Amino acid sequence: MQDVIIIGAGVIGCAIARELSRYQLKILVLEKESDVCEGTSKANSAIVHAGYDAKPGSLKAKLNVEGNKLMEDLSHELDFAFRRNGSLVLCFHKEEREQLEKLFNNGLKNGVTGLKILEKEEIKKLEPNISDEVCAALYAPTGGIVCPFNLTIALAENAYTNGTEFKLNTEVMDIIKIMESTYENYYRLKTNQGEFTTKIVINAAGVYADKFHNMVSEDKMHITARKGEYCLMDKAVGDYVDKTIFQLPNKFGKGVLVTPTIHGNLLIGPTALDIQDKEMINTTADALNEVIEKAKKSVNQLPLNKIITSFAGLRAHAEQDDFIIEEVKDAPGFIDVAGIESPGLSSAPAIGRFVEKMVLQILPAMKKNNFIGHRKGVINLSSLTYGERKELIKKNPAYANVICRCETVTEGEIMDAINRPLGAVTLDGIKRRTRAGSGRCQAGFCLPKTMSILARELHVDSKDITKCGGKSYILLKTDEETER
Numbered sequence: 001m002q003d004v005i006i007i008g009a010g011v012i013g014c015a016i017a018r019e020l021s022r023y024q025l026k027i028l029v030l031e032k033e034s035d036v037c038e039g040t041s042k043a044n045s046a047i048v049h050a051g052y053d054a055k056p057g058s059l060k061a062k063l064n065v066e067g068n069k070l071m072e073d074l075s076h077e078l079d080f081a082f083r084r085n086g087s088l089v090l091c092f093h094k095e096e097r098e099q100l101e102k103l104f105n106n107g108l109k110n111g112v113t114g115l116k117i118l119e120k121e122e123i124k125k126l127e128p129n130i131s132d133e134v135c136a137a138l139y140a141p142t143g144g145i146v147c148p149f150n151l152t153i154a155l156a157e158n159a160y161t162n163g164t165e166f167k168l169n170t171e172v173m174d175i176i177k178i179m180e181s182t183y184e185n186y187y188r189l190k191t192n193q194g195e196f197t198t199k200i201v202i203n204a205a206g207v208y209a210d211k212f213h214n215m216v217s218e219d220k221m222h223i224t225a226r227k228g229e230y231c232l233m234d235k236a237v238g239d240y241v242d243k244t245i246f247q248l249p250n251k252f253g254k255g256v257l258v259t260p261t262i263h264g265n266l267l268i269g270p271t272a273l274d275i276q277d278k279e280m281i282n283t284t285a286d287a288l289n290e291v292i293e294k295a296k297k298s299v300n301q302l303p304l305n306k307i308i309t310s311f312a313g314l315r316a317h318a319e320q321d322d323f324i325i326e327e328v329k330d331a332p333g334f335i336d337v338a339g340i341e342s343p344g345l346s347s348a349p350a351i352g353r354f355v356e357k358m359v360l361q362i363l364p365a366m367k368k369n370n371f372i373g374h375r376k377g378v379i380n381l382s383s384l385t386y387g388e389r390k391e392l393i394k395k396n397p398a399y400a401n402v403i404c405r406c407e408t409v410t411e412g413e414i415m416d417a418i419n420r421p422l423g424a425v426t427l428d429g430i431k432r433r434t435r436a437g438s439g440r441c442q443a444g445f446c447l448p449k450t451m452s453i454l455a456r457e458l459h460v461d462s463k464d465i466t467k468c469g470g471k472s473y474i475l476l477k478t479d480e481e482t483e484r
């Protein structure tokens with residue numbers, strides 16, 4: 001019997017796992033995909049919001065501001081990329097200024113520090129490429145950008161190092177509530193890899209959280225998948241803007257932004273469209289054209305010839321329009337962490353701590369005295385000095401063999417990504433841990449080499465290597481080979 005089972009290894013499940021791994025608890029994370037960070041956590045704007053737009057008093061407001069404050073220290077403890085680049089919300093007409101001031105006051109109520117309303121000349125000084133139509137902007141210096149993959153992977157690796165068990169490729173199919181008495185109850189989870197029992201379930205299943213809530217409660221929940229599409233541009237224009245540029249929010253959220261990414265690309269998006277199919281993460285010409293048209297409003301001469309790829313993610317929108325983080329009334333020991341749409345990524349460190357307290361109230365536990373709070377990420381050769389690189393290459397010549405030319409990723413870094421705790425087992429897993437394949441050519445050149453390193457390190461045939469698990473094979477397999 002487990003003490004805690006967490007359904008879902010997105011940023012939320014992994015943040016909770018990491019906080020709980022400080023305690024003498026038996027924790028298991030169940031994830032249906034072949035890696036962590038395969039759901040919404042892999043496809044978003046990656047902004048660590050300042051926290052001025054959520055309704056004062058809401059969980060979104062409280063946890064966003066707290067999460068934003070925690071992110072910097074966490075990035076040092078767990079070695080992931082984060083930068084406080086600040087953000088601007090643009091206003092294009094005098095009549096909209098009232099909305100900007102409302103946002104400013106909202107931010108003050110939420111406890112956001114450093115907010116300022118800037119006039120056109122000040123904005124143009126900060127951001128020369130901003131549209132000439134701008135008349136004022138809300139400046140939030142605490143806004144930041146993060147690598148969502150590295151954040152999630154870092155949390156997961158650290159939880160794993162501290163004894164949390166992860167079962168990947170394990171899809172939860174059904175949950176049975178077993179009530180033996182008022183005090184004694186537990187849950188049986190049926191999966192495609194067998195059954196598991198646990199005293200506490202944490203439902204961090206993203207857009208599917210309603211499905212699991214509804215298995216144990218009479219009070220039904222509905223999560224709507226709200227799709228957002230993006231265009232990603234080449235590093236050549238990564239400094240086109242320095243801050244994250246928003247427009248005034250609308251009823252569907254924060255609107256289309258233009259932002260540098262933490263890795264030095266330029267990102268524009270997202271759209272917002274409610275959809276039925278929770279697996280539909282394709283991009284469409286209409287939505288991408290909408291992104292481009294809206295982004296053009298924020299900056300002059302958007303460098304459209306630098307687009308290298310597009311992607312889409314699904315927000316988990318709850319009717320309450322707030323995060324739902326609570327023990328289900330008619331299911332003691334079952335904790336929903338649902339409706340975690342934006343600012344979920346920003347709030348993740350605070351959500352981890354919030355749920356930690358809830359779990360300890362249900363199941364008091366002692367702290368471990370051997371908890372390891374720090375973790376070292378995959379070595380990034382490009383961030384080292386010439387001397388450091390030389391030293392590393394002397395110890396391991398694989399660090400001299402450049403595999404991904406666009407992002408300058410070496411064989412040594414790829415081997416590290418594979419052979420570390422909860423290491424990469426797919427090409428996407430390598431991409432998210434090292435950036436091999438995420439550059440201008442989008443893996444056009446490095447894919448065959450990365451594939452053979454992966455096959456060699458995992459001791460499997462190249463034909464068994466997948467892009468992202470399941471049947472996403474790169475090389476053609478016969479029916480017989482697929483069966484095996």
Ligand SMILES: Cc1cc2nc3c(=O)[nH]c(=O)nc-3n(C[C@H](O)[C@H](O)[C@H](O)COP(=O)(O)OP(=O)(O)OC[C@H]3O[C@@H](n4cnc5c(N)ncnc54)[C@H](O)[C@@H]3O)c2cc1C
Binds near residue numbers: 173
């Ligand atoms: C377009 C868009 C833009 C966004 N921008 C931002 C932003 O800039 N800043 C910000 O703070 N937030 C942003 N967000 C929100 C943020 O991305 C989410 O709040 C966060 O990623 C949610 O994480 P999660 O762990 O709850 O969900 P997920 O990452 O989706 O994780 C849930 C996991 O549960 C697994 N799962 C589901 N069903 C099962 C099952 N049956 N068995 C086992 N496992 C299962 C899934 O495979 C998945 O890995 C954005 C979201 C979107 C879509």
